[in-house]
Amino acid sequence: MFKNGDSPWNKNKSGLSNRKQPKKSAFTKGYTPWNKGTEVSWNTAKTNTTYERMESNEYDLVVKPRMDGILLTTPDCEGNSRPMCILRPKKTPTVDLKTEIKNNSFDGMSIVDNEKLITMMNSAVHLHAIKSEPCGPPSFAYYNIQKWGVCLKFQVYCERCQFITPMYKLYKTIPSEKPGPDPAAANVGFALGIQETAIGNTRAQQLLSNMNCQPPSRSSMQRTSNKVSDKLVELNQDDMADKLEIVKAVNRKRGAPENEINLTVDVRYSSNTITSKKKPGQNANQACAVGIETVTDRKYIVATASLNQMCWTGAWLRGKGFTIECPNGHEECTADLHRAAPLSEYELGKKIGNQLAVQGILVKYATTDGDGRTANGINDAIQALHPMWKVERLADPIHLGNGQFRAAMRANFSDSMFGCRTKEQKKIIQKLFSQDIKARSSLITSHLMEVYGRDIQKISEDLPKAFEATMSRNMKGRLAATVHRSNNSPGKSTKMKCDRLGIELSGRTNAFLDSTDRECAYQKEYQKREEVQHRKLSQKAENLVVHKTFKELNKANICDVYKKGQLDPVLDDHASCVKKRL
Ligand SMILES: [Zn+2]
Ligand SMILES: [Zn+2]
Structure with a gap:
């Protein structure tokens, strides 16, 4: 607004250009x-x-x-x-993952019996010479190969005159009373071998296919391993009874009452940890106990017992909507404990006590760890037959000493567990034993997970087929096989098992088994030598010194060392923080 006395900004500025500034964008x-x-x-x-x-x-x-x-x-x-x-x-076409593809190609490696092979060659040439029109030297090619587990049947023909030979079995059979073809010795032996090692059927198939051998089908492997498992349990039962006789004889020679023994018992679970975040109740669903006599220095395992919650037939039937319960709900049930019932060391002790009481054995002292009531179980079982008898419980000093680690290492064996004289041997047996059940459960589940892309529904549909042989039923067989191996030397144990199953071992195989036994005996003797023990002790001391000095020299970067949960926030601090805020 104009105010009086204001002078405009352009007063006396005549000559200011009227033109605007040129545009910057102008050309x-x-x-x-x-x-x-x-x-x-x-x-x-x-x-x-x-x-x-x-x-x-x-x-x-x-x-x-x-x-x-x-x-x-x-x-x-x-x-x-x-x-x-x-x-x-x-849309991708759905692939059938279930059925195994039949493969009938003629190349690859095969497992054949040497004698049968030479018989086949001679017979084929002979038959070709007498049966066909004059043809000269035959030019054989494969006409048909039939798989029989790991074994094969061959049929060849002459390419020139089309003469076809009969089918030759290139394996030895085990004569059996049952209807159907006799089982092949190699198939039974293969099933036995799988139960003796920490691998399962699927890994065994992989092993064979890596050698370019055509592996047997899963279903036939499982059928065979079921039979083998039953036989192994039988064999081990007989063998443990024999070992008890040895113990009795020792007692007699000592002038002690022959049927009184001392026993060490430990229980092993199918899982390392007893509780789980994912599963209600106990994490383990299988447990086995071994009873070891401490009368002789050999420390024979004289009784075994197992508890099993798993029955895949039952689980499968329940999944299909049938209301059945295991155990005692259906035929061929593998469970001997309800699936929600806790695994009880008392029950295991009772089973062991029953086994011994039936054979007229009385347990004087039972050494156990502090975890369960195994000793009470043995006591109650024996008292049922001998009401005046009392089993005393001794605490296992090794387990007491391990009290600090017990929570995490519950499944650990005490040192005297398998009665092996050398540490190496004990390590091997213990490793096999512990890996057996644990490894296979996780292995099979993870494999099924791969195949079915984590579809639980589909897995449970297939469980009876895949699990019956490898897990539940064969648990007893595996336990029996391991116990038998530790009661006898490994080579002798294998021979006895093959003998029981009707497998004839060749001279070369027998020689190999003998040599493993000799090696085993030598190792035992070697480890006991005074100079060896002295050397081992001094090595141990040296190790301690080296470790200590290294630790002191490297104090600065100690945090580079593996330490569980070192980067996680400390739980106690968090709790106190919350308290402060409250
Ligand atoms: Zn010919
Ligand atoms: Zn069942």
Whole structure:
């Protein structure tokens, strides 16, 4: 607003130009535009967008469901979605993962009996010579190969005159009373071998296929291993009775009452930890106990007992909607304990006590760890037959000493467990024993997980087929095999097992088994030598010194060493923080 006395800003400034400043964007002569010569292109981000229809398995890799579970995203490392245009996936043909494909090609390695092979060669040439029209020397090729477990039947023909030989079995059989073809010795031996080692049927198949041998089908392997397992349990029962006779004889010679023994008992579970975050109740679902006599220095295992919650036939039937309970709910039940019932060391002790009481044995002192009431179980079982008898419990000093570690290492054996004189041997046996049940349960489940893409429904559908032989039933067989091996030397044990199963071992195999026994005996003797023990002690001391000095020298970077949970926040601090805030 104009006020009186104000002078306008342009007063006395005549001659100011009326023209506006020239526009900056105006064209000046000689100017080259910035984009001269450049080619016009679209935004690169947009050109990358392709409309691709992927296969469904590739689509599953690229696209992730969003948190709300309805929409889909294609996140980068930060979790941001880029503007991608993805079409719905193509349908892939469903692949049948269940049935094993029949393979009848003629190449690869095969396991054949040497004698039978030479018989086949002679017979084929002979038959060709007398039966066909004059043909000269035969030119044989494979006509048919039939698989029989790991063994094979062969049929060859002459390429020139088309003469076909009969089918030759290239394996030895075990004569049996049962209807159907006699079992092949090698198949039974293979099943025995699997139960003696820490691998299962699936890994054994892998082992064979790595050698380019065609592995037997799973179903036939399982049938055989069921039979072998039963026989092994029988054999071990007889063998443990024999060992008790040895103990009795020792007692007689000492002038002691022959049927009184001292026993050490320990229980092993199918899981390392007794509680689990994922499963209600106990984590382990199988347990086995071994009773070891301490009368003789040999420390024979004279009784075994096992508890098993698992019955896959039962689980399968329940899944199909039948209301049955295990045990005693159906035929061929493998469980001897309800699946929700806790594994009880008292029950295991009772089983061991019963076994011994039936054979007229009385347990004077039972040494156990402080975990369970095994000794009470043995006591109650024996008192049922001999009401005046009392079993005393001794605490195992090794277990007491290990009290600190017991929570985590519950499944550990005490030193006297397997009665092996050398540490090496004990290590091997203990390792095998512990790996057996544990390894196979996780192994089979993880394999099933792979095959079925973590679809629990499908897994449970297939469980009876896959598990029956390898887990539940064979648990007893495996326990028996291991106990038998530790009661006898490894080579002798194998011979006895083969003998019981009707497998005839060749002279060379027998010689090998003898040599393993000799090696075993030599190791025992060697480890007992005074100079060896002295050397081992001094090595131990040296190790301690080296370890200590190294630790002191490297105090600075101690945090580089593995330490469980060292980066996790400490729980106690958190608790006190919460308290303060409250
Ligand atoms: Zn011919
Ligand atoms: Zn059952």
